[in-house]
Amino acid sequence: MSEGHQLVIYTDGASRGNPGPGGYGAILMWGEKRKELSAGYRLTTNNRMELLAVIVALESLTRQNIPLTIFTDSQYVVNSIEKKWVDGWIKNDFKGGKKNKDLWIRYYKLAKNFSIRLKWVKGHADNPFNNRCDVLATQAADKGPLLIDEGYEREIALK
Structure with a gap:
């Protein structure tokens, strides 16, 4: 539950095969209000x-400079942000073949507008919001409609 007027966001991503069809799910919670977001992609990675x-959760917000906590079961996301790896990747223009440049740049620009705290949660465990995000992500990947992850498909076409 959200404490007072703290925005709480749960997120999850899924990929059927890695790469393969994939999807994301997010739940935004402000007090008793809930908003769910999801979409599927024909070819992407977890x-x-x-x-x-x-x-997408950040892009959906209409107010900036509000404190928010994002819960994710992705060590990749938490470590890249909390350990400031992404800062180095951006500074060095993703040298050394760091992946997902398009998304990290998009995140980096957005993150400047918020006071974000990231928290890791164990996936596929007893957290109902994380589990709901997993359902949203996998249903989006399985049922579609499947969008094109242009950044990923452009990246693999260049290889």
């Missing part, structure tokens, strides 16, 4: 969907 869930 890490891209984990990160895209965070990005």
Whole structure:
């Protein structure tokens, strides 16, 4: 539950095969209000969907400079942000083949507008909001309609 007027966001991403069809799910909670977001993609990766869930949740917000906590079961997302790896990747223009440049740049620009606290939660465990995000993500991947992850498909076409 959200404490007072703290925005709480849960996110999850999924990929059927890695790469394969994928999807993301997010739940935004403000007091008793809930908003669910999800979408599926025809070809993507799990890490891209984990990160895209965070990005789409942030992009959906109409107010900036509010404190928010994002819960994710992705160590990739938490470590990249909390350990400031993404800062280094951006500074070095993703040298060394760091993946998901398009999404990290999108996140980085958005994150400047918020006071974000990230928290890792164990996936597929007893957290009902994380589990709901997993359902949203996998249903989006399985049922579609499937969108095109243009950043990923452009990246693999260049290889």
